[in-house]
Amino acid sequence: MTSTSTPRRFALAGLLALAVIPSIAGVFRIAEPAGGADITPENARFFASPAPVVVHILAAVPFGVLGAFQFVPAIRRRHPGRHRAAGRFLVVCGLAAALSGLWMTLFYPRAEGDGGLLTGVRLVFGLAMAASLVLAFTAVRRRDLARHRAWMLRGYAIGMGAGTQTLLFIPAIVVFGPPGGPPRPWSTPSAG
Numbered sequence: 001m002t003s004t005s006t007p008r009r010f011a012l013a014g015l016l017a018l019a020v021i022p023s024i025a026g027v028f029r030i031a032e033p034a035g036g037a038d039i040t041p042e043n044a045r046f047f048a049s050p051a052p053v054v055v056h057i058l059a060a061v062p063f064g065v066l067g068a069f070q071f072v073p074a075i076r077r078r079h080p081g082r083h084r085a086a087g088r089f090l091v092v093c094g095l096a097a098a099l100s101g102l103w104m105t106l107f108y109p110r111a112e113g114d115g116g117l118l119t120g121v122r123l124v125f126g127l128a129m130a131a132s133l134v135l136a137f138t139a140v141r142r143r144d145l146a147r148h149r150a151w152m153l154r155g156y157a158i159g160m161g162a163g164t165q166t167l168l169f170i171p172a173i174v175v176f177g178p179p180g181g182p183p184r185p186w187s188t189p190s191a192g
Contacts, residue, residue, distance in 0.1 A: 018163030019064025026057035059096035098130040129158040
């Protein structure tokens, strides 16, 4: 074991943790309509139009989980063909996750407590993720590996934002309890 292998293992484990937590939540989200869950104000939009959320989750899970392994240098060196094939698949998954997330942001009714700022943030980051993946793909086609790595890292980091939020907010909720006001602190009151 080299001195750099332990930090890289921790990095891989961290990336997998960021991917697995929202993946588990996504599986439960998909199972709601299939399992006969009750329609509530929080999930009615998913029952009314399930395809975008199913596409989003089915694309985000491999993007997060398999994508973590794309950053392991030993895997890239030993299996360059697998890295390329997985990369193509993951770019498609990442674009599907980003574009379906944008669709849901624009066309699903807002959940209670979701304000204009949250909608804006979702649009900015969804577009940034999609653009990063396209730029990464075009860079690797030009054989500009440094730019490819940089843009893939950006796109992956944006995609893993959900896992980061979960890891940050769950301990706060356990320690301090659920928030007392609107469910999202960046929400704005609706007009009217």
